[in-house]
Amino acid sequence: MKEKPSDKVVDGAKCKVIGGVHEGKSGKVTDIKTSKTGHITITVVQSNGVRFKTLAKNVVVLKN
Numbered sequence: 001m002k003e004k005p006s007d008k009v010v011d012g013a014k015c016k017v018i019g020g021v022h023e024g025k026s027g028k029v030t031d032i033k034t035s036k037t038g039h040i041t042i043t044v045v046q047s048n049g050v051r052f053k054t055l056a057k058n059v060v061v062l063k064n
Helices: none
Strands: 014-017 026-034 040-045 051-055 059-061
Touching: 014 040
Parallel strands: none
Antiparallel strands: 014 026, 014 059, 026 040, 040 051
16 A cells, blocks of 8 residues: 655654655755755654655654
């Protein structure tokens, strides 16, 4: 079953990337911004401290 992107991306939420370049990675959501074109971008911080940026449509929020 394919997971659906989440509309409820909030700062500090645990998430898993389900699409794009960083597919399969997971971490905590930080730095939520909306670009000039209307796309929501987020920074994900992995447990080892590595950060990467991705689109919110490419992540699903995990339940705690």
